[in-house]
Amino acid sequence: xxxxxxxxxxxxxxxxxxxxxxxxxxxxxxxxxxxxxxxxxxxxxxxxxxxxxxxxxxxxxxxxxxxxxxxxxxxxxxxxxxxxxxxxxxxxxxxxxxxxxxxxxxxxxxxxxxxxxxxxxxxxxxxxxxxxxxxxxxxxxxxxxxxxxxxxxxxxxxxxxxxxxxxxxxxxxxxxxxxxxxxxxxxxxxxxxxxxxxxxxxxxxxx
Numbered sequence: 001x002x003x004x005x006x007x008x009x010x011x012x013x014x015x016x017x018x019x020x021x022x023x024x025x026x027x028x029x030x031x032x033x034x035x036x037x038x039x040x041x042x043x044x045x046x047x048x049x050x051x052x053x054x055x056x057x058x059x060x061x062x063x064x065x066x067x068x069x070x071x072x073x074x075x076x077x078x079x080x081x082x083x084x085x086x087x088x089x090x091x092x093x094x095x096x097x098x099x100x101x102x103x104x105x106x107x108x109x110x111x112x113x114x115x116x117x118x119x120x121x122x123x124x125x126x127x128x129x130x131x132x133x134x135x136x137x138x139x140x141x142x143x144x145x146x147x148x149x150x151x152x153x154x155x156x157x158x159x160x161x162x163x164x165x166x167x168x169x170x171x172x173x174x175x176x177x178x179x180x181x182x183x184x185x186x187x188x189x190x191x192x193x194x195x196x197x198x199x200x201x202x203x204x205x206x207x
Contacts, residue, residue, distance in 0.1 A: 011061045018054045022047060059198040063191050066178050070097050073115040073140045080117040081180060081189055084124060090184030091124040092134040092164045094147070099175040101136070108133050108146030115142050124182075134167065134179070150174060152195070161197075168192035 025047050032038045067074035077093070084091045094101070109130060113119060115137060123145050124131045133146035152169035161169075168179035173195035181190045181197075190199050 011057065011064070015054065015057050015061055018050070018057060022050050022054065025050070056199050059191065059200045063178075063198075063200055066097075066193065067095060070095060070178075071115070071137065071140055073137075076115055076117050077120075077137075077180070080120040081182060083117065083121055084182045085187045085189050088184060088187040089121070089124050089126060089182065090131075090164060091120075091180070091182040092149070092167060093120070093180040094134050094136050094149070094171065095178045095180070096136065096138040096143075097176045097178060099177065101171070101175055101177055104150060104171055104174050105134070105136070106148035108136075108144050108148065110144050111135075111142045112144075113142050115140055149179075154195070165190065165192075165197060169195055169197060172196075 025043070029040055029043050029047075033040065064074065067077065071077070077095075081091070081093075094105075111119075111123075119142060120135065122128065123135055123142075130145040134149050135145045136143040136147050149167035150170040151163070151166045152173055154169065154173070156169075162183070162185070164181050164183070168181045168190070169192050171177050171179055172192040176194075179192045181192065183189075188199060190197050192198070
């Protein structure tokens with residue numbers, strides 16, 4: 001992951017400790033593999049769960065790095081995403097980076113306001129006419145809402161993705177934009193970049 005210049009030391013420390021713990025667990029499994037009384041299957045399942053947890057922490061760490069380079073409002077984004085996740089209000093938030101995005105999206109409604117959690121939450125409140133599309137953020141501004149993004153045509157093996165997630169992948173396949181997604185069904189939060197989708201832990205995100 002390139003283009004990051006950040007220092008989120010507590011999260012980096014947590015990531016380092018988590019990876020070290022997994023390494024120790026794997027080494028212990030190797031050391032006891034010849035012990036007939038040792039059940040490796042149960043331990044592997046436990047290690048797999050820890051890998052998933054560390055993936056979420058790692059994604060949160062890199063998300064901070066990516067956002068902090070292009071907006072000073074990443075803490076406000078964190079607050080908003082956490083609240084949307086808690087309430088299971090679906091959301092699609094595009095953060096423009098270096099690439100202009102006008103040629104990739106179908107423009108929605110101009111907003112032109114400073115990014116605040118309250119405004120973002122209001123846009124994505126169920127029943128709001130703007131809540132179904134994507135919000136476009138450039139710098140510290142909400143540029144527009146109800147934008148339509150291109151959908152990915154890729155076949156994602158083993159995953160059933162909704163329209164928001166496919167839109168997030170579609171835009172990031174064609175540009176360097178970062179797209180945050182909150183699932184309406186589960187409340188889970190992910191971000192897409194470079195055509196890849198990464199789950200994040202809302203308890204760790206962006207702070």
